[in-house]
Amino acid sequence: xxxxxxxxxxxxxxxxxxxxxxxxxxxxxxxxxxxxxxxxxxxxxxxxxxxxxxxxxxxxxxxxxxxxxxxxxxxxxxxxxxxxxxxxxxxxxxxxxxxxxxxxxxxxxxxxxxxxxxxxxxxxxxxxxxxxxxxxxxxxxxxxxxxxxxxxxxxxxxxxxxxxxxxxxxxxxxxxxxxxxxxxxxxxxxxxxxxxxxxxxxxxxxxxxxxxxxxxxxxxxxxxxxxxxxxxxxxxxxxxxxxxxxxxxxxxxxxxxxxxxxxxxxxxxxxxxxxxxxxxxxxxxxxxxxxxxxxxxxxxxxxxxxxxxxxxxxxxxxxxxxxxxxxxxxxxxxxxxxxxxxxxxxxxxxxxxxxxxxxxxxxxxxxxxxxxxxxxxxxxxxxxxxxxxxxxxxxxxxxxxxxxxxxxxxxxxxxxxxxxxxxxxxxxxxxxxxxxxxxxxxxxxxxxxxxxxxxxxxxxxxxxxxxxxx
Amino acid sequence: xxxxxxxxxxxxxxxxxxxxxxxxxxxxxxxxxxxxxxxxxxxxxxxxxxxxxxxxxxxxxxxxxxxxxxxxxxxxxxxxxxxxxxxxxxxxxxxxxxxxxxxxxxxxxxxxxxxxxxxxxxxxxxx
Numbered sequence: 001x002x003x004x005x006x007x008x009x010x011x012x013x014x015x016x017x018x019x020x021x022x023x024x025x026x027x028x029x030x031x032x033x034x035x036x037x038x039x040x041x042x043x044x045x046x047x048x049x050x051x052x053x054x055x056x057x058x059x060x061x062x063x064x065x066x067x068x069x070x071x072x073x074x075x076x077x078x079x080x081x082x083x084x085x086x087x088x089x090x091x092x093x094x095x096x097x098x099x100x101x102x103x104x105x106x107x108x109x110x111x112x113x114x115x116x117x118x119x120x121x122x123x124x125x126x127x128x129x130x131x132x133x134x135x136x137x138x139x140x141x142x143x144x145x146x147x148x149x150x151x152x153x154x155x156x157x158x159x160x161x162x163x164x165x166x167x168x169x170x171x172x173x174x175x176x177x178x179x180x181x182x183x184x185x186x187x188x189x190x191x192x193x194x195x196x197x198x199x200x201x202x203x204x205x206x207x208x209x210x211x212x213x214x215x216x217x218x219x220x221x222x223x224x225x226x227x228x229x230x231x232x233x234x235x236x237x238x239x240x241x242x243x244x245x246x247x248x249x250x251x252x253x254x255x256x257x258x259x260x261x262x263x264x265x266x267x268x269x270x271x272x273x274x275x276x277x278x279x280x281x282x283x284x285x286x287x288x289x290x291x292x293x294x295x296x297x298x299x300x301x302x303x304x305x306x307x308x309x310x311x312x313x314x315x316x317x318x319x320x321x322x323x324x325x326x327x328x329x330x331x332x333x334x335x336x337x338x339x340x341x342x343x344x345x346x347x348x349x350x351x352x353x354x355x356x357x358x359x360x361x362x363x364x365x366x367x368x369x370x371x372x373x374x375x376x377x378x379x380x381x382x383x384x385x386x387x388x389x390x391x392x393x394x395x396x397x398x399x400x401x402x403x404x405x406x407x408x409x410x411x412x413x414x415x416x417x418x419x420x421x422x423x424x425x426x427x428x429x430x431x432x433x434x435x436x437x438x439x440x441x442x443x444x445x446x447x448x449x450x451x452x453x454x455x456x457x458x459x460x461x462x463x464x465x466x467x468x469x470x
Numbered sequence: 471x472x473x474x475x476x477x478x479x480x481x482x483x484x485x486x487x488x489x490x491x492x493x494x495x496x497x498x499x500x501x502x503x504x505x506x507x508x509x510x511x512x513x514x515x516x517x518x519x520x521x522x523x524x525x526x527x528x529x530x531x532x533x534x535x536x537x538x539x540x541x542x543x544x545x546x547x548x549x550x551x552x553x554x555x556x557x558x559x560x561x562x563x564x565x566x567x568x569x570x571x572x573x574x575x576x577x578x579x580x581x582x583x584x585x586x587x588x589x590x591x592x593x594x595x596x597x
Contacts, residue, residue, distance in 0.1 A: 249576045249577055250482055253482075253576040253577035254482070254488065255577075256578075257489075257579070260580055260581060261488060261491065264581065266491060266492060266580070283484065420528050421528060
């Protein structure tokens with residue numbers, strides 16, 4: 001019987017190789033058992049196989065009736081072969097299920113990962129200031145981040161899968177993308193200018209073609225980086241170089257011309273020779289001042305300026321500066337007035353720098369005041385808040401309202417006043433750098449176009465000691 | 471023999487002076503102005519044979535001055551030499567349109583200015 005059982009189990013194992021479960025059933029004798037085995041073989045692939053075990057498996061049937069786990073009963077030594085066969089059958093049957101379950105778990109994990117990556121990429125795309133657009137091989141928009149919507153003025157949901165030209169009509173970007181797609185160039189860079197609310201914005205536009213394995217373009221990615229600020233800085237630098245070269249060339253032209261006149265004997269007497277030499281000397285000094293201005297701004301900005309602070313009287317500096325500027329004011333018949341100096345040290349500051357501040361303010365005031373006008377200097381000490389205010393007021397041409405907040409900027413010149421007098425746009429910037437960056441003060445301006453201006457600065461009062469007049 | 475009259479215009483006093491001295495020493499009667507508007511008034515009043523003007527000036531720029539001179543029949547034919555400091559060349563088209571005889575860039579040579587003035591006047595006489 002045991003041999004028959006072994007055969008039966010072998011057949012069962014064969015029969016159940018691809019099925020999903022097995023069951024136990026009773027058969028009366030060897031013939032029927034053989035029929036059963038044949039039946040099992042014939043029924044390979046069915047969900048259930050039937051096996052009868054009579055006396056030998058009585059224990060097991062009893063166990064089943066008492067609801068004990070079937071495998072426990074199969075552990076009895078007599079049933080070991082059957083248990084093994086059933087186990088093997090179950091293992092083989094369940095293996096594909098387990099494999100499928102593992103695959104599902106892996107796919108689920110991958111899906112979660114992909115979702116996380118997608119939301120991460122979306123978060124990155126949504127957070128960056130650069131505009132990102134992706135178009136398919138039919139030049140239809142398939143992705144655009146919020147920056148692209150803002151810069152290019154469309155809603156990506158409405159624009160999705162519609163021809164690019166519908167949404168970027170009159171925008172050269174559409175043609176750039178189409179050209180990039182048709183040329184199959186991997187990366188191409190363009191500079192793009194767009195009009196936005198009345199002003200021009202500049203973009204560095206990088207177009208990248210995405211190719212499939214066969215080399216066909218499947219999409220084009222456009223990234224627009226705003227370079228308007230860089231353009232403005234570059235323009236300011238160009239303007240600066242242009243202004244500076246002009247300012248350098250003017251005294252250089254005089255030096256060159258008068259030197260040539262001396263060589264050519266065009267100075268007809270000793271007085272003329274002396275005059276020419278003095279002009280050359282004066283123009284060389286002017287050239288030096290200009291170079292010093294440029295270098296000083298550069299030194300202050302880079303923190304390399306050597307500052308020699310000392311207790312000093314601003315009133316005395318004003319007196320000296322007014323004396324220095326008197327001849328220039330007289331040339332234009334401008335009255336230049338300053339208050340009597342107060343004999344005390346008011347500030348802890350660099351003398352040369354403060355002198356430059358006052359001279360620059362006075363020079364500007366005289367420069368932009370028409371012949372016959374007046375320039376006056378005031379200073380007020382405020383013991384309550386511990387500050388001293390120096391103001392230079394003129395009866396000059398004044399400044400348009402819209403230019404007031406740009407006056408102390410580097411290289412800035414009032415367009416409306418450019419033809420009134422020449423300048424580099426460096427003087428007031430140097431004043432601000434010296435007062436605010438070096439001395440922790442502040443500069444100010446009040447002006448009305450056509451009615452004159454007041455430029456000034458406020459510094460903290462320090463060390464009120466008695467000073468001697470130089 | 472100051473039978474030739476030149477008008478020199480520049481807002482830089484020393485430039486006006488050096489060109490004026492060079493031309494005076496070489497037989498010119500020289501008028502000077504420090505801005506375009508004053509130069510136009512002098513040109514209308516004195517009808518100089520030639521004008522040497524700076525480009526960037528207050529009141530009227532060099533180009534604006536020339537436009538005004540060309541628009542006025544009393545001054546339309548006066549040859550003009552322009553001094554430019556910015557290192558840019560005035561476009562040929564504009565040069566032709568405004569009939570600018572020559573452009574010299576700063577720093578310039580007074581010798582070169584005199585030579586150019588003489589050449590331009592010669593061409594004007596022969597024209």
